[in-house]
Each structure stands twice: as C-alpha cells, then as structure tokens.
Amino acid sequence: MSSAHEKPVDPDQVVLWSDDYEGHDVISTRTFGFWMYILSDGMLFATLFAAYGVLSYSHSYYTGPTPAQFVAPWYTFIQTMALFLSVLAYGFSMAAMKTGSKAGVINGIVASMVLGAVFIGLDIHDVLRMISMGVTPEVSGGLSAFYALTQVHAAHIFVGLIWMLVMLYQILKKGFTEDVVGRLISLRMFWQFQAVMWVFIYVFVYLWGYMS
Amino acid sequence: MLVNLPGPWSPLLGRLALSEIPYTNPILAPLFVIIVLAGIALVVGITYYGKWGYLWKEWFTTVDHKKLGIMYIILGLIMLFRGFIDGLMMRTQQMLAVGSGHNGMPLMGAIHGYLAPFHFGQIYSAHGLIMILLAATPLLVGIMNIIVPLQIGARDMAYPYLNALGLWITAAAVFLIMISLFVGDFSHNGWFGYAPIFELAYSPGVGVDYWIWTLELVALGTTLGSINFLATVVKMRAPGVTWTRLPVFTWTAVSANIIALTSFPCLQVALALVGADRYLGTHFFTAGFGGNLMLYTNLFWLWGHPEVYFVILPAFGMISEVIPTFSEKPIFGYITMVLASFAIAGVSWIVWLHHFFTMGMGPYVSTEFSVATMLVGIPTGVKVFNWTFTMYRGRLTFSSAMIWSIGALFLLLIGGLTGMMLSIPAINYMVHNSVFVVAHFHMMLLCIVYAVFSAIIFWFPKVFGFKLNEAWGKIMFWLFSAGTFLVFFPMFMLGFMGETRRLDWPFNLQWAPWFDIQEVGIAVYVLSVLAFLWLIYVSIRDRAENRVGADAWGTSRSLEWITDSPVPFYNFAMVPHVNHRDEAAWRREHGFSDKRPEKFAAIHMPNNTPVAIVIGALTFVIGFGLTWRIWWLTVAALVLTVLVMIYRSGKGDPGYIITAEEMEKMDRESRQKMDDGHAPLPKGGGYTGGTVTAYSAEVGDPGSQSTPPGNSRPLS
Ligand code: HEM
Ligand SMILES: [Cu+2]
Numbered sequence: 001m002s003s004a005h006e007k008p009v010d011p012d013q014v015v016l017w018s019d020d021y022e023g024h025d026v027i028s029t030r031t032f033g034f035w036m037y038i039l040s041d042g043m044l045f046a047t048l049f050a051a052y053g054v055l056s057y058s059h060s061y062y063t064g065p066t067p068a069q070f071v072a073p074w075y076t077f078i079q080t081m082a083l084f085l086s087v088l089a090y091g092f093s094m095a096a097m098k099t100g101s102k103a104g105v106i107n108g109i110v111a112s113m114v115l116g117a118v119f120i121g122l123d124i125h126d127v128l129r130m131i132s133m134g135v136t137p138e139v140s141g142g143l144s145a146f147y148a149l150t151q152v153h154a155a156h157i158f159v160g161l162i163w164m165l166v167m168l169y170q171i172l173k174k175g176f177t178e179d180v181v182g183r184l185i186s187l188r189m190f191w192q193f194q195a196v197m198w199v200f201i202y203v204f205v206y207l208w209g210y211m212s
Numbered sequence: 213m214l215v216n217l218p219g220p221w222s223p224l225l226g227r228l229a230l231s232e233i234p235y236t237n238p239i240l241a242p243l244f245v246i247i248v249l250a251g252i253a254l255v256v257g258i259t260y261y262g263k264w265g266y267l268w269k270e271w272f273t274t275v276d277h278k279k280l281g282i283m284y285i286i287l288g289l290i291m292l293f294r295g296f297i298d299g300l301m302m303r304t305q306q307m308l309a310v311g312s313g314h315n316g317m318p319l320m321g322a323i324h325g326y327l328a329p330f331h332f333g334q335i336y337s338a339h340g341l342i343m344i345l346l347a348a349t350p351l352l353v354g355i356m357n358i359i360v361p362l363q364i365g366a367r368d369m370a371y372p373y374l375n376a377l378g379l380w381i382t383a384a385a386v387f388l389i390m391i392s393l394f395v396g397d398f399s400h401n402g403w404f405g406y407a408p409i410f411e412l413a414y415s416p417g418v419g420v421d422y423w424i425w426t427l428e429l430v431a432l433g434t435t436l437g438s439i440n441f442l443a444t445v446v447k448m449r450a451p452g453v454t455w456t457r458l459p460v461f462t463w464t465a466v467s468a469n470i471i472a473l474t475s476f477p478c479l480q481v482a483l484a485l486v487g488a489d490r491y492l493g494t495h496f497f498t499a500g501f502g503g504n505l506m507l508y509t510n511l512f513w514l515w516g517h518p519e520v521y522f523v524i525l526p527a528f529g530m531i532s533e534v535i536p537t538f539s540e541k542p543i544f545g546y547i548t549m550v551l552a553s554f555a556i557a558g559v560s561w562i563v564w565l566h567h568f569f570t571m572g573m574g575p576y577v578s579t580e581f582s583v584a585t586m587l588v589g590i591p592t593g594v595k596v597f598n599w600t601f602t603m604y605r606g607r608l609t610f611s612s613a614m615i616w617s618i619g620a621l622f623l624l625l626i627g628g629l630t631g632m633m634l635s636i637p638a639i640n641y642m643v644h645n646s647v648f649v650v651a652h653f654h655m656m657l658l659c660i661v662y663a664v665f666s667a668i669i670f671w672f673p674k675v676f677g678f679k680l681n682e683a684w685g686k687i688m689f690w691l692f693s694a695g696t697f698l699v700f701f702p703m704f705m706l707g708f709m710g711e712t713r714r715l716d717w718p719f720n721l722q723w724a725p726w727f728d729i730q731e732v733g734i735a736v737y738v739l740s741v742l743a744f745l746w747l748i749y750v751s752i753r754d755r756a757e758n759r760v761g762a763d764a765w766g767t768s769r770s771l772e773w774i775t776d777s778p779v780p781f782y783n784f785a786m787v788p789h790v791n792h793r794d795e796a797a798w799r800r801e802h803g804f805s806d807k808r809p810e811k812f813a814a815i816h817m818p819n820n821t822p823v824a825i826v827i828g829a830l831t832f833v834i835g836f837g838l839t840w841r842i843w844w845l846t847v848a849a850l851v852l853t854v855l856v857m858i859y860r861s862g863k864g865d866p867g868y869i870i871t872a873e874e875m876e877k878m879d880r881e882s883r884q885k886m887d888d889g890h891a892p893l894p895k896g897g898g899y900t901g902g903t904v905t906a907y908s909a910e911v912g913d914p915g916s917q918s919t920p921p922g923n924s925r926p927l928s
Contacts (some may be wrong), residue, residue: 009802011804014791028447029443033439033440039473040474047514051496137495162854176841
C-alpha cells in the first residue's frame with residue numbers, strides 16, 4: 001500500500017504529461033484569492049471587535065461620555081439604508097453584466113457610488129457632531145475603540161469608492177475584459193462584505209451602545 | 213488631534229535631525245563606515261562589470277517564483293547573520309558584566325560590561341524581531357516559494373506579481389530595521405513590546421516607531437504571500453495531483469499559510485492601535501483613561517502563538533521530505549502527518565494565554581489554556597513517531613541534508629518537552645521570564661534553522677544544478693551543533709538558577725562559569741558561520757564535478773525531481789500528469805525517469821514588472837516617514853503607491869507566449885545542459901523493509917526491476 005510499485009504499469013498506456021491541460025481558470029483563481037483576502041479582513045474586524053468588547057466596560061470610558069450619551073441610532077439607520085441600497089445597486093450592475101449591457105453596469109456602479117458617498121458623508125458629519133460635543137478618541141480608551149472600529153470601516157468604504165471610480169474608467173476604456181470582469185467580481189465581494197461588517201457594527205456598537 | 217511631541221519637530225524633516233545619527237557611538241560609527249565602504253565597493257563592482265542591467269532585468273523586476281524564492285532566502289540568511297551578531301554582542305556583554313563590581317568600560321558609557329543598558333535593550337529587541345520575522349520567516353517563505361509550485365506541477369504561483377510585491381515589502385521592512393542602526397535608535401521593549409512602556413510618555417524616541425512599522429511591513433508582506441500560497445495550492449495543481457497526492461511539505465505549507473492569513477491581521481491591528489496611542493493620543497493601552505494594558509498582551513500573543521506554529525510547520529514539512537528520501541521509503545503515516553499538521557494549526561489558536569499565565573487569569577482560565585497547550589504535544593508526537601518509523605528499517609544514507617534533519621528532531625524533542633513543562637502553570641510561575649523560557653524557544657527556533665539548512669542542502673541541486681559540498685555541510689553541522697549545545701544547555705541551567713531574561717547586568721557571580729561556557733559556544737558558532745561561507749565557496753568552485761541530473765539524490769520522491777536541474781524558468785516543459793503521491797519515485801521504479809514529453813504545447817508566461825520593487829520602495833518611504841513623522845513624505849508616498857497600483861491595474865499584463873516549437877527547442881537545450889546523472893547512488897546499509905525500498909528486487913512484484921532504471925546505477 002505504501003509502496004510506490006505495487007501494480008505493473010503498461011508503458012504504452014501510461015500518461016506522464018497532460019497533453020490537453022487547458023491551464024487554470026483565471027477568474028476563479030482570482031476570486032478564490034480574493035476570498036482569502038476577505039478572510040483576513042474578517043480577522044482584522046474580529047480583532048477590532050475584540051478590542052471594542054474589552055474596552056466597552058463602564059470604566060473604559062473613564063469619566064467621559066459613554067455611547068448611550070452620544071450615538072444616534074436613527075441617524076445611523078439612514079447610513080445603514082444608504083449602504084444597503086448601494087449594495088443593491090451594485091447587484092443590479094452585476095446582473096446587467098450578465099446581459100452584457102455596458103450602460104446597465106455603469107449606471108449600477110454610479111448609483112452604488114453615490115449611495116456609498118452618502119454613507120461616507122453622513123459618517124463625516126456624525127464624527128464632526130461628536131467632536132463638537134467633546135467626544136474625541138483621546139478622551140478615553142472606550143472612545144478610542146469606538147472610533148477605531150467605526151472609522152476603520154469607513155476607511156474601507158472610502159477605498160471601495162476609489163476602486164469603483166477606477167473600475168468605471170476601466171469599463172469605459174477596455175470593456176469587459178477578463179481582468180475587468182474579475183475585478184468587478186472581487187469588488188462585489190468586497191462591497192458586500194463591508195455591508196455585512198456594518199451590520200455587526202450597527203448592532204453591537206450603535207444599537208447596543210445606545211441601550212446600555 | 214496629533215499628540216504633543218517631546219522634543220523638536222519641523223514640517224520638512226519631522227523629528228529627523230543630525231543629532232539623531234549616532235556618529236559618536238564607538239560601535240556604530242565604525243560599523244557605519246564599513247557598511248558604507250562595502251556598499252560603495254559593491255556599487256563600483258557592479259558598475260565595473262556592467263551588471264546593473266542584468267540585475268534589474270533578471271532579479272529586481274522578476275516575477276519568477278524561483279528567483280523570488282532565492283532572493284527571500286538571501287535576505288533571510290543576511291538577517292540570520294545580523295541576528296547572530298546581536299546574539300554575540302549580548303552573550304559577550306553578559307560574560308563581561310557578570311558579578312557585583314563596577315567592571316564596565318567607561319569609554320563606552322557602560323557601568324557593567326561594554327554596553328550601556330539602553331543599547332543592550334535595543335539589541336535584544338532587534339534580535340528577537342529579526343530572527344523570528346526577518347530571518348526565519350523569509351527563509352521559510354523563500355523555500356516554500358521555490359518548492360510548492362514545483363511539487364504541485366504548476367508553472368508559477370497563482371499571482372506572480374503579488375509574489376514579487378510580498379518580497380519587496382519584506383525587503384522594505386529589512387531596510388527599515390537596518391537603517392534604525394544608523395538613524396535614530398530602535399525599540400528597547402523586547403521584540404513583543406510591553407504595555408505601557410511603549411507609550412510615547414515612556415518611550416519618547418523613535419525606537420518604538422521603527423519597531424511598529426517594521427512589524428507592520430512584514431505582516432503585510434507575509435499576509436500577501438499567504439493568500440498567494442493558498443490560491444496556488446488550491447487552484448494550480450497539475451492534473452492528477454489530488455489532495456491525497458500532495459507532498460507533505462505542500463500540506464504543511466497550506467496549514468502554515470492558513471495560520472498566517474488568519475493571524476497576521478491580529479498583529480496588524482494590535483500594532484496599529486499602539487501606533488494610534490503614540491501618534492493620535494488614543495488610550496488603548498495606556499495605564500489611565502480607561503486603557504487596558506492586558507488587551508495589548510492578549511492581542512499580541514493571539515497572533516504570537518499561531519505565528520510560532522506558522523514558522524515550525526513548514527520546517528516539519530521539510531523534514532518530512534528529507535527523511536523519506538534518505539531512508540528510501542515513503543513517509544510513514546501520510547494521512548496522520550497531514551491531520552497532525554492541521555491539528556497543530558487548529559490548536560495553535562487556543563493556547564496564546566500560556567505566554568502570560570503570571571498575569572493572573574484565575575485557575576479556570578489557566579487550566580483551560582494549560583490543557584490546550586499540552587494537547588499540541590499529541591500531534592507533534594505523532595509527527596516525531598512518523599519520522600522515526602520512516603527511518604526504521606529504511607536504507608539510511610547519512611548525507612549532510614539528512615543529519616541536519618535528524619539534528620532538528622533532537623532539538624524538537626528538547627524544545628517540546630521543556631514547552632510541556634512550561635505549559636503547567638505551577639511550573640510556569642517559577643520560570644516565567646527566566647532564561648529557561650529563552651532556552652526553550654531557542655530549541656524550537658533552532659529546530660527550524662536546522663530544518664532550513666537541511667532543506668537548503670536538499671533542494672540546492674534542484675535550483676542550481678549542482679550539489680553543495682557534502683563534507684563541509686557535515687563539518688558545519690557538527691560545529692553548529694556544538695555551538696548550540698554550549699550556548700543553550702548552560703542557559704537551561706541558568707534558568708533553574710534564577711537568572712531572569714534580558715539582563716544587561718547579571719549580578720550573581722555564581723552564574724559566571726556558565727556565561728563563560730556560553731561564550732565558548734558563541735566562538736564555535738562563529739566557526740560554523742565561517743564553515744558555511746567556505747561551504748558555499750567550495751561548492752561553487754567545484755560545481756562542475758557536482759552537477760546532477762533531474763533526480764539529484766537518486767532516491768528522491770516528489771514531483772519536483774522529475775523536472776530538469778536547474779529548473780528551467782517554465783518549470784515543466786509539459787505540465788506533468790501525476791500518477792502517484794511520490795511521483796518521481798514512481799516513475800523511477802517503473803523505468804519512466806528518462807521519458808521526456810514528445811508533444812509540446814504553447815505556454816503563457818507573465819512579463820517582468822518594475823512595479824513591485826517600486827511599491828516596495830514606496831512602502832519603505834512610508835515606514836520611514838511615519839517613524840520620523842515627516843507627514844508630507846508619508847502622504848506623498850502613500851498617494852504615489854495608490855497611483856502606481858491604479859496604473860498597473862489599468863495596464864494589466866498580457867504576458868507572452870512561448871510556442872510549442874520554441875518549447876521543444878528549449879527543452880532539448882535544457883536537457884543537454886544537464887548532467888546525465890553520474891551522481892553516486894547512496895550506499896545505504898540497513899535492511900530492505902517489507903514493502904518499501906526504491907530499488908529492491910527482493911520484493912519480487914512484477915512492477916519492480918532488479919536494476920534501477922533511468923540514469924542511475926545499481927546499488928553495489
Ligand atoms: C509542544 C509544543 C510547545 C509548547 C508546549 C510550548 C510552550 C510554551 C510556553 C508555555 C511558553 C511560555 C513560557 C513563558 O513565557 O513562561 C512558550 C514560550 C515560547 N515558545 Fe513555546 N511551546 C511549544 C512549541 C513552540 C514552538 C514550535 C515554537 C517556535 C517555533 C515556540 C516558540 C516559543 C517562543 C518564541 C516563546 C517565548 C516568546 C517570548 O516570551 O519571547 N514554542 N512556549
Ligand atoms: Cu506559545
């Protein structure tokens with residue numbers, strides 16, 4: 001069983017070289033790699049959540065405010081909707097790609113970008129509001145963790161927006177080449193993943209924080 | 213929102229000032245001069261011989277996994293040497309400083325020994341970081357880079373460009389830590405950092421910043437690499453390479469890279485939060501304002517323990533390739549070997565707390581982590597038994613690669629057993645932070661180094677087409693082993709005698725003899741370094757006599773041994789069809805070793821690109837800018853990086869095609885260049901085990917032949 005030579009092999013029948021091997025599938029390889037990236041990004045958020053969890057005891061806020069005093073869940077709910085709709089729009093864009101409609105894809109991405117920009121805009125506005133209330137990361141460990149988690153997520157969204165811009169340009173310039181399609185698929189995974197992360201942030205940071 | 217800095221800062225140069233260059237330091241200043249002179253000599257030499265174009269075209273812009281692997285290994289060896297010099301300095305300091313008197317050298321500003329405490333602190337911090345992340349990791353990644361695609365019959369990694377990027381970002385980290393020698397200083401808080409000493413209030417210099425950004429860069433480079441390895445193994449296997457036919461080394465690469473992919477983000481976050489504390493004034497790990505010191509320790513070791521398994525698993529894989537080859541048997545217990553690798557990878561995630569039992573988490577938590585830690589011993593034990601059973605009744609050849617692997621087993625045994633001792637909280641409270649712990653993990657990390665040397669000797673002929681000198685490989689082994697013994701056994705003793713780690717001044721005179729023995733050991737290590745250099749020199753000088761054929765050792769087993777040595781840039785002229793787990797052994801035993809492809813097909817190869825090295829250089833600038841708080845430089849480099857990435861993504865890489873005719877011609881030439889294998893066959897003694905050996909006529913089944921087929925001679 002462990003021997004390398006248990007069966008006689010007919011030298012005329014044996015296949016030593018893969019004559020008709022087509023090579024690997026570029027798009028699926030790329031997508032797999034991007035899944036791996038998503039996994040590591042997930043670990044990144046997991047670590048930030050862990051830090052937030054450890055730094056959200058009442059003593060973590062030192063003498064400063066706790067989330068219950070400054071988060072605005074309804075306001076953030078609008079952000080949530082903007083992000084969800086953005087994902088939806090991106091989904092429409094990918095559906096349009098199946099029919100090969102360039103206009104459909106572009107419209108979808110533009111809509112997705114606008115909604116993503118709304119999300120970022122609201123986030124910036126919210127941060128400014130909190131800062132004007134004296135709620136800054138230097139106040140306490142708890143607030144540091146609050147800002148780290150929410151703003152790392154916002155930074156991801158910002159990167160996603162730049163990526164969309166680049167993709168718009170590439171679609172216009174090159175059309176649906178293998179590279180472009182592969183990147184659009186990766187971007188979809190990225191965008192949906194950020195929305196999923198946002199669900200956790202919304203629930204655990206904003207809603208939970210508001211209630212505790 | 214930025215913090216108030218202690219000391220001057222200017223918008224143009226940040227914290228950088230002439231006074232940051234330690235030109236009065238009696239060690240660093242001459243070293244600096246030497247390095248600058250050597251650098252000038254190198255540049256002049258390369259220019260004189262007109263090699264810049266060659267270097268740029270063949271190495272700096274390459275995306276070939278073998279060349280990238282070689283560069284990783286060179287980087288790793290250089291850093292291994294740098295780390296060794298650190299070790300030498302620490303040993304010498306302790307030997308000189310031991311005792312109660314004022315025995316220091318005032319000229320050097322030291323009250324004890326020759327190093328001031330602040331300098332000593334930087335040395336041990338840099339030593340640890342360098343050895344684990346910039347020596348061991350690049351060496352292992354380099355070997356995986358070369359071997360994994362070959363073992364699965366791929367032409368390259370899944371993403372060749374990303375592969376180059378990983379290398380150059382790692383190189384950026386190396387440059388950053390090297391430049392900390394001459395510009396500013398390095399962290400003195402140990403390689404893992406202590407909260408809250410690394411906060412700006414207690415470490416106002418740039419040392420901790422160098423530490424942060426060096427670590428962030430390696431973490432980034434390694435994460436990119438791990439994505440690449442996983443995608444390569446999952447997606448790029450040649451036809452016939454089923455999961456049960458993956459060589460054990462490839463399996464360990466998979467398990468190790470799963471660890472890397474999932475654990476390095478923890479490190480990145482932990483250090484980014486330290487950075488936030490230092491740069492933005494947040495309070496993650498401060499002692500007041502609601503910060504949590506223990507959070508840092510947890511986050512760091514949450515990565516730190518999986519990391520130690522990330523480095524040892526590929527080493528296990530290398531041993532698993534070398535031992536069967538020189539035992540002329542398939543690996544014993546393949547399935548359990550694979551399962552054990554994944555068991556280790558899994559368990560490595562639930563033991564991190566054993567690094568700080570003394571922080572005091574209460575009996576229940578400590579017990580859980582103690583038991584979990586001990587569990588690691590089971591799969592590790594399975595592996596050790598499997599290697600032993602592979603050798604049992606094998607036809608052993610004690611070649612230099614083999615003895616390095618066997619040496620690794622001994623170190624693993626000692627390191628594992630002392631680890632078991634440490635995993636018992638009651639014992640741990642006694643010896644935690646003593647040099648006993650230091651001796652434990654040096655046994656483990658040296659096990660890796662042994663495996664790496666074994667692997668370098670083993671695969672060298674595959675990559676370069678000739679063998680390294682056997683005799684000098686063995687001389688180096690014995691010198692290195694003597695050094696290991698003389699340095700680390702006294703260290704266990706000192707641990708029992710109560711010496712805590714990281715002492716710039718060991719006050720207890722009774723320790724003195726042990727320090728002297730250790731210093732002798734260091735001298736022997738120096739000899740082994742010289743032996744290594746001589747080994748390389750002799751081997752290159754005599755390369756003509758040591759040319760090898762495809763199957764360099766005559767008893768090789770896995771797929772990489774069926775392609776030519778040195779491996780041509782396209783790896784395989786035709787993608788192989790794999791019929792057996794030990795494909796090379798299988799082909800040899802059935803007399804197919806000499807068969808070359810008859811039909812050829814056009815292949816598609818990626819183009820070289822300067823983008824990777826440019827981005828690597830930019831990440832270095834980002835790290836340097838952040839360290840010195842030169843904001844304009846950091847932002848400019850960051851924006852440039854993004855622009856270069858967008859540019860590259862727009863340009864894409866169409867690659868190029870090698871036609872079937874060209875391929876056929878290249879294959880012919882490659883074969884002619886290759887020696888037709890008069891490599892002497894091993895003259896193994898021992899028994900011919902029941903089902904096992906490569907050339908056994910005794911087994912008498914119809915497939916086997918009484919004379920070894922192909923380019924090898926019968927056993928005498
Ligand atoms: C059977 C397996 C192992 C066990 C049971 C084990 C156990 C331990 C324990 C309990 C400690 C903490 C000691 C203390 O600080 O009080 C420790 C430290 C350490 N171990 Fe292991 N270990 C094992 C394998 C390894 C391996 C494979 C490596 C590396 C390749 C390794 C590297 C280290 C390092 C680097 C440290 C200390 C880091 C530091 O404090 O600077 N160990 N080990
Ligand atoms: Cu550990």
